[in-house]
Amino acid sequence: MRTPSTLLAAVLLAQPAAAAAAPADLVIWGGPIYTAVDARPKVEAVAVRQGRIAFAGGRAGARALVGPKTKVIDLKGAALFPGFTDSHAHLSEIGQRELTLNLEGSKSAAEVTQRLKAYLAERKPAGLVEGVGWIETGWPEGRFLQRADLDAVAPDIPVLLRRADGHALTANTAALKAAGIDEATPVPAGGQILKGPDGKLTGMLVDNAMALVAKLRHPPTREQRLAQFGAAFKVETAYGWTGVHFMSVSWPEVPLLEEMDARGEASLRVYNMVDAAQAGPLFSGGPRATPDGRITTRGIKLYMDGALGSRGAALFEPYSDAPGLRGVFVTEPSVMRPILAKALASGIQVSTHAIGDRGNATALDLYEEAFKADPAKGHAARWRIEHAQILRPADIPRFHADGVIASMQPSHAIGDFHFAPARLGKERLKGAYAWKSLLDSGAVVVGGSDAPVERGAPLIEFYAAVARKDLKGFSNADWHPEEKLSRAEALKLFTSSAAYARFAEKDLGSISVGKRADFSGFSVDLMTAPEAAIPKGHAVLTVVDGQVVYDKR
Numbered sequence: 001m002r003t004p005s006t007l008l009a010a011v012l013l014a015q016p017a018a019a020a021a022a023p024a025d026l027v028i029w030g031g032p033i034y035t036a037v038d039a040r041p042k043v044e045a046v047a048v049r050q051g052r053i054a055f056a057g058g059r060a061g062a063r064a065l066v067g068p069k070t071k072v073i074d075l076k077g078a079a080l081f082p083g084f085t086d087s088h089a090h091l092s093e094i095g096q097r098e099l100t101l102n103l104e105g106s107k108s109a110a111e112v113t114q115r116l117k118a119y120l121a122e123r124k125p126a127g128l129v130e131g132v133g134w135i136e137t138g139w140p141e142g143r144f145l146q147r148a149d150l151d152a153v154a155p156d157i158p159v160l161l162r163r164a165d166g167h168a169l170t171a172n173t174a175a176l177k178a179a180g181i182d183e184a185t186p187v188p189a190g191g192q193i194l195k196g197p198d199g200k201l202t203g204m205l206v207d208n209a210m211a212l213v214a215k216l217r218h219p220p221t222r223e224q225r226l227a228q229f230g231a232a233f234k235v236e237t238a239y240g241w242t243g244v245h246f247m248s249v250s251w252p253e254v255p256l257l258e259e260m261d262a263r264g265e266a267s268l269r270v271y272n273m274v275d276a277a278q279a280g281p282l283f284s285g286g287p288r289a290t291p292d293g294r295i296t297t298r299g300i301k302l303y304m305d306g307a308l309g310s311r312g313a314a315l316f317e318p319y320s321d322a323p324g325l326r327g328v329f330v331t332e333p334s335v336m337r338p339i340l341a342k343a344l345a346s347g348i349q350v351s352t353h354a355i356g357d358r359g360n361a362t363a364l365d366l367y368e369e370a371f372k373a374d375p376a377k378g379h380a381a382r383w384r385i386e387h388a389q390i391l392r393p394a395d396i397p398r399f400h401a402d403g404v405i406a407s408m409q410p411s412h413a414i415g416d417f418h419f420a421p422a423r424l425g426k427e428r429l430k431g432a433y434a435w436k437s438l439l440d441s442g443a444v445v446v447g448g449s450d451a452p453v454e455r456g457a458p459l460i461e462f463y464a465a466v467a468r469k470d471l472k473g474f475s476n477a478d479w480h481p482e483e484k485l486s487r488a489e490a491l492k493l494f495t496s497s498a499a500y501a502r503f504a505e506k507d508l509g510s511i512s513v514g515k516r517a518d519f520s521g522f523s524v525d526l527m528t529a530p531e532a533a534i535p536k537g538h539a540v541l542t543v544v545d546g547q548v549v550y551d552k553r
């Protein structure tokens, strides 16, 4: 029997329920919806109001929120996830790849030559020609791209073709001449000018040596930059990403992205890590964000060493296949120290590229040194190491101990494992791409693609994290299958942990009431599909702040 006081309680309780029943702007159902919340990993429906998640639960609950103006999306069996974030991507280069000569997927040096020839015939360029995306892994020629490959079809016009990892490029003879580079040119610190057995230039310039041809380029115009970002937003949302952590942003790009957001043209959530050499305005002005938070700038990016493929990664012991080489420090510790001290003092997040075991150990040493100034601040600073590729087993627990985030790119492993055993030997492979060991040690691991170094497809990254096999299904003991992640662990790499790594775990990273409505829908159910089916899937629905930015259901 109801007493007046229980009646009153019923009325009071009913009020918030009535307020919550205001119609939603968007309701999504019709497929499995994974939340990345351990307590309730799967729901039937989500509802969105004013760009935020208003409901996550059963279909009946969502139906009650459908009003006359509610947009209702039927997933038709596709699977929905919290918005996938690429925690390490280079947006301008992704756009550039779309707008210039795209060499991604070239299966031989001969194919690069053919693609260059076709590009020249079609575009008839008058000035410098640039291309991006070749990588010699698996090429029948068994070597890097050389200037002769380019000279064959471009004898007179300067051509620069960047290797996919961004750490090397091949210049043709015309470009070398125009830049005044010959066999006598001194090798810049932190770089390599490759020569053949005959002592002649091969045309390949590695790491800091790439600066020797910088004078051939005009800085991109404002219009070119805007076009690059437009192209990048389009390709990223079509892959199913709702956000990226944009690495090595040049300072002039920051206001351009903010402008695009103000005009409603930024369909992607962007978190900027500014190239440390240009970060003066960030240090003086402090972290910044657009009013809706879509474009946020809070960090800097540093480079400790080079890359493994071009033997620039700094190792303790020499490369197994090049006994004279131990890689290079792209930035000397003496240069990094004052930058790190200043960043810690001013609340600027630091991301440092480190690939080799010596690169990673040194970056951790430098972080620890900086944290000594203010240990509590240091532990909460969420500084990151980008790639964290080759670690001495003893360095693995240091990530958790120091509160340092490991930002890793699963697709690097499944590409690199074709040559990493030759570069490193079996022993050093034990700490290579060791994402499971890092997670088990308590470290936060976030996932990304490093696009355009890799294609930049979330499903390839997810597959690589859980399968540790190449796209043909190949793997062996050297690939250390024990480092595979579970599906639930892999999901967090791109969702909740990615949010934490940009200080946005209250707003992003899971399907929870109150968070921003960022969703990624894929044709495959990543939690249950057979491993091999994962990379064959595609994005079907991308939603950012409740706005549908890509829909191919």
Ligand SMILES: [Zn+2]
Binding pocket: 088, 090, 247, 450, 453
């Ligand atoms: Zn990168």
